[in-house]
Amino acid sequence: MTSLRLALVTRRFWPLVGGAEMVMANLAEELTQQGHQVQIVTAQWHPDWPKQITHRGIPVIRLPNPSVRGWGTVRYMMALGRWLRSHEQDLDAVYVSMLKHSAVVATSRFLNSNVPVVLRAEGAGETGDCAFHESANFGQRIRRSCQQADGFVAPSQQIFDEMAAAQFDRDKIRFIPNGVKVGPLKTDVQRQEARKALATANPILTLAESAPLVVFTGRLHPGKGLTKLVRAWPRVLQRFPMARLWLIGEGPQEGELSSMIGAMGLQSRILLPGAFDTVEDVLAAADAFVLPSLHEGMSIALLEAMVANLPCVVSDIPGNRILIDPEETGLIFPVDEIDRLADQLIRILENQDLSRQLGTAARKRVIEHFSLKRNAEDHVALFHSLMETKRLR
Incomplete structure (x- = not known):
């Protein structure tokens, strides 16, 4: 398969470290090693953080995200929309972590674009994205916007089932389990x-x-x-x-x-x-x-x-x-x-x-x-499939 130009969008990223952040960091690194051009787009959680850094050799772009509750989210969403619009011609696909505010911006921005947007759901049960839609301000509106994305990734069967129950198109949901790098056996x-x-x-x-x-x-x-x-x-x-x-x-x-x-x-x-x-x-x-x-x-x-x-x-x-x-x-x-x-x-x-x-x-x-290599290859296959679907429309 040909090399892809990819933007991985995650509002939280290093040095804020959690499971979702590590998924994006590991995937970005493996995709780069497989020959793809990857950049990570995230939020600038502290004003003294540099706006651009390199993490594990991957360029990271940090967008404004003021600490004022509510306004910070709006400001970040506006900045993300501008960034995506200005880089549309440089991207083959956009991959977004969580069915939340970043997903809303990416999906609406590229709704009529040839660039497919794929959303990755995070968490299950009370702490999962589908539960967030039930309890958050504007949660139902966020869900409806997310449902318009070109594709979805569910990293577990429980998340797949929750998304299907929440009226996400089952045919668009791809089950891609998480993967990790396999290192040598420790002594x-x-x-x-x-x-x-x-x-x-x-x-x-x-x-x-x-x-x-x-x-x-x-x-x-x-x-x-x-x-x-x-x-x-x-x-x-x-x-x-x-x-x-x-x-x-x-x-x-x-x-x-x-x-x-x-x-x-x-x-x-x-x-x-x-x-x-x-x-x-x-x-x-x-x-x-x-x-x-x-x-x-x-x-x-x-x-x-x-x-x-x-x-x-x-x-x-x-x-x-x-x-x-x-x-x-x-x-x-x-x-x-x-x-x-x-x-x-x-x-x-x-x-x-x-x-x-x-x-x-x-x-x-x-x-x-559950190797990271297989995980990345499954993502690439999904991106290529959605690109072809958009091209034929």
Whole structure:
């Protein structure tokens, strides 16, 4: 296939790091490596941020986004519309993260254009885009505008079903599961080196070589079930007093979690180190990964942990069940059962044979079905198909 000129639009982007942002960053990098011309268009969340940067070799354009509630969104939408109009002749397709304000602008701007607009839905359940349309100001209007796009990407079956139930054209929805880069298998030596590197970069991350380390990576958001994880940790400590839990990320629940950890006297046992641009060293240093979410589409964080050969303990929700077969590629626990969460973490930490078995099977599943290379190729095929459809109109 010929090289494409693509704009990936995401209102949040680095250094604001979450699952949706990592999806766009990883996809942009892989598309570039496959020979396509990619630029990322995002918002300038702070006035002192430069308007243009390069991230992983990808040009990033930041558009005005004042902090004043309401006006900031309007100002960003106006700037995005102008940017798209002025670059229409330089683009073959536009790919937008989330069925929200960016999607409204792109869809309306290119409604009668030869440039296809593809919208990617994010999240499922109460935190998903379809739920946003039900609760947000002008949500129904936003949904109607989004429904006019040329194509849609649903990264999980649950998101596909929610979009279809919300009257999005089923024939336009393409199920493209998330993908992650497949790196080399880590060794025990690399685990030790990763721990040393993290401790050098940030002394609070220093821990004994023998200390069990469990990590969570993602947004610190109520939908991630992190307060349950914090409440479960003392039970893990009863069995493994040296165990440490790192909650890697940023988000609206950071203050609440910090206060909770302090009130429970767990400051040295549970750390909130902030967000990382890449979590490779964190995953290499870890002994297990935990994802206690209440809702998920298809978690990039979970995929990254699986391909890193880590045994994973996850909540029993549809988005996680797509990736985790209980007792085969990971362990699950009922969402509201804190004791069961603790028990599964203890099983992982005390049974090395089970840990290795689960990690190996998890990595194999990702390599076979959820590689970033395959994900990018599926996107390119969709873009070409929609370009051809528009050309023939």
